[in-house]
Amino acid sequence: MAVPSGLEVATLRQRMVAAAVEMTTTEGWAHVTMSRLAQSVGVSRQTVYNEIGTKNALAEAMILAELENFLAVVTHAFDTHPDDLPEAVEAAILGVLELAQDNTLLRAVVSATHGADTELLPLLTTHSTQLLELAKAVVGERVGAYRPDLTQRELDGAIDMVVRVVLSHVMQPSGTPARTAASLGFVARRVLEG
Numbered sequence: 001m002a003v004p005s006g007l008e009v010a011t012l013r014q015r016m017v018a019a020a021v022e023m024t025t026t027e028g029w030a031h032v033t034m035s036r037l038a039q040s041v042g043v044s045r046q047t048v049y050n051e052i053g054t055k056n057a058l059a060e061a062m063i064l065a066e067l068e069n070f071l072a073v074v075t076h077a078f079d080t081h082p083d084d085l086p087e088a089v090e091a092a093i094l095g096v097l098e099l100a101q102d103n104t105l106l107r108a109v110v111s112a113t114h115g116a117d118t119e120l121l122p123l124l125t126t127h128s129t130q131l132l133e134l135a136k137a138v139v140g141e142r143v144g145a146y147r148p149d150l151t152q153r154e155l156d157g158a159i160d161m162v163v164r165v166v167l168s169h170v171m172q173p174s175g176t177p178a179r180t181a182a183s184l185g186f187v188a189r190r191v192l193e194g
Contacts, residue, residue, distance in 0.1 A: 034049060070135075077091035089188045090181055
C-alpha cells in the first residue's frame with residue numbers, strides 16, 4: 001500500500017473538514033459522527049480517526065479553517081492599503097463583517113448560543129481565548145508594519161479593543177457591515193492618528 005504524499009493528506013483533511021462543516025450547518029453538530037463523515041468523504045471510519053482524531057479535534061479543525069478564512073480577509077485588506085493604516089483597518093473590519101454575514105458555520109454556532117444546538121457551544125467557548133490571541137497577533141503584526149506613533153502598550157490596547165469589538169459585531173450584528181465598519185473605522189482612525 002502506497003503512503004499518501006503530504007499534499008494528498010492535506011486535501012483529504014480539507015475534504016473531511018468541509019464535509020463536517022456542511023453536516024453541521026445543514027443538520028446540526030449533534031448529527032455529525034465519524035461514521036457519517038467517513039461515508040460522506042468516501043473513506044473508512046478508521047481513516048477519519050487517523051486523519052482527524054476525536055470529534056473535539058474535528059471541531060478544532062473546523063474552527064481553525066474558518067479562522068484562516070477570516071485572517072486571509074484581514075491580510076488582503078492590509079495588502080490593499082499598504083500606505084494608509086486607518087483605511088487598512090476599516091477595510092479589514094468590513095471584509096470580516098461581510099464574510100461573517102454569509103458564513104453558514106458561524107450562523108450555526110451563533111444559533112447554538114441562542115439554544116438551537118447546545119452541543120455547538122464548545123466550538124465557540126473552548127477555544128475562544130486561543131482564537132482571540134491568534135487574531136490579535138495577526139492584526140498586531142500587520143499594524144506594527146505601519147509604525148504608528150503609539151507606544152507598544154497603547155498599540156496593544158487599541159488592537160485588543162478593535163478585535164474584541166469586531167468579534168462582538170460578528171456574533172451579534174447591530175447594523176450593516178458597511179455602516180459598522182465605517183463607525184469602527186472612525187474610532188480606529190482617531191486612536192491611530194492621535
